[in-house]
Amino acid sequence: MVTGVNIRGTTKLIGIIGDPIVQAKSPAAVNPLFAARGADIVSVPLHVPAKDLSTIWAGLKAMPNLVGFGITLPHKQTAISLCDSLDPVAARVGAVNFVRRERDGTFRGYQFDGKGFVRGLQSRGIVIEGRPALIIGAGGASVAIAFALVEAGAKSITVSNRTFDKADALAETVNADFGRKVAKAGKAKPEAGQLVVNATSLGLQDTDALPLDPDLLQPGMTFAEVIAQPETTRLLALAAKKGVATHSGMHMITGQADLTVDHICELWA
Numbered sequence: 001m002v003t004g005v006n007i008r009g010t011t012k013l014i015g016i017i018g019d020p021i022v023q024a025k026s027p028a029a030v031n032p033l034f035a036a037r038g039a040d041i042v043s044v045p046l047h048v049p050a051k052d053l054s055t056i057w058a059g060l061k062a063m064p065n066l067v068g069f070g071i072t073l074p075h076k077q078t079a080i081s082l083c084d085s086l087d088p089v090a091a092r093v094g095a096v097n098f099v100r101r102e103r104d105g106t107f108r109g110y111q112f113d114g115k116g117f118v119r120g121l122q123s124r125g126i127v128i129e130g131r132p133a134l135i136i137g138a139g140g141a142s143v144a145i146a147f148a149l150v151e152a153g154a155k156s157i158t159v160s161n162r163t164f165d166k167a168d169a170l171a172e173t174v175n176a177d178f179g180r181k182v183a184k185a186g187k188a189k190p191e192a193g194q195l196v197v198n199a200t201s202l203g204l205q206d207t208d209a210l211p212l213d214p215d216l217l218q219p220g221m222t223f224a225e226v227i228a229q230p231e232t233t234r235l236l237a238l239a240a241k242k243g244v245a246t247h248s249g250m251h252m253i254t255g256q257a258d259l260t261v262d263h264i265c266e267l268w269a
Contacts, residue, residue: 005035005042012065012268014260015046017056018072023204023229025250026070029257037261039269041067050074057082061107067268068100070260073201076113076140083109092177093147095140097256100263110263112256113141114148117197117226119258120251122152126222128195129153136188136211137200138166141226145199146174150182154195160188160212188212196223203233210235219243228253 016024027043034041046069048056053075060066071079076095080086083096084106090096096109121128133154135142138161146157157174161167167185174183188211190196196217202208204227214235217223223239224247236246 005031007042008040010040012041012067013063014041014043014067014264015060015069016043016072017046017048017053017060017069017075019047019049019074021045021047021072023227024070024072025228025253026257026260029253030260033257033261034265034269037265037269039261039265041264041268043070048075050078053078054082061101061105064105066101068098068260068264070256071097071099079109083107085109087111089114089144089147093140093143095143097140097144098260098263100267103267111144112259113226113252114144114146114151116254116256116259117141117145117224117252118148118152119255120253121195121224121247123255124247124251126195126224126245126247130155131193131195132156132158132191133195133197134158134160134186134188134190135197135199136160137198138163138170139199142199143170143173145197145226146170146183147177149195150174150178154182157183158186159183160186188216190216190218190221192218193220194222196221197226198224198233198235199226201227203227203235204229206234208234214238214242217242217244221245222247225249226252 024045079096090111098110159167171183222245228249
């Protein structure tokens, strides 16, 4: 049951696909926004195992009343090759986190991770412009966030990843796109005043290894998660105890929710 929503035979669906999917927060974020607009559209979570993505993708495409879906781990980069077309940001980033059914029935991939993350930071008054940032992880979300932070005026980006070459490749992609050396690969060692972003999936479980040594976090820094469930990860809690400003992944979800609803209602409301 979706609270406050009247489900009818005319109701259009959007999904959120991932493996796992129990952590998904976007349905709770977007459904009230659709309702507020009077749109007969509902979002639901869909568990799509990685090995079955292409099969299930074909099924989603064959459902005319499914007008789009969000994409979370681990499908963001794999989905690129399955989309019929890509928004320029998604093509640049090399990862998709939202797909919209176009009027002709084709699936177009979009990338809201970076814009949603930045919108979330701005909504909480967190300074980006002129500030150095450390991004931990080099997956699809990391790429999108790196681009969006530079566009929002970040002074520099350091990318840390278990595989150095992957971090270096991300940094060089950002530098090439902006035509200047604004990003580099480095270690997960925060520096004074940095915006520190955990863009890995480490933190979904309490037993996960920590993506960086919490003793390196100091007041004056901001530690931000992209993980929304749990809303307060173990590392967020440790950072807060040290007097570090913290930023939950829920704010990124909220930022993306507005973008999702705008894009769906543009065609289907």
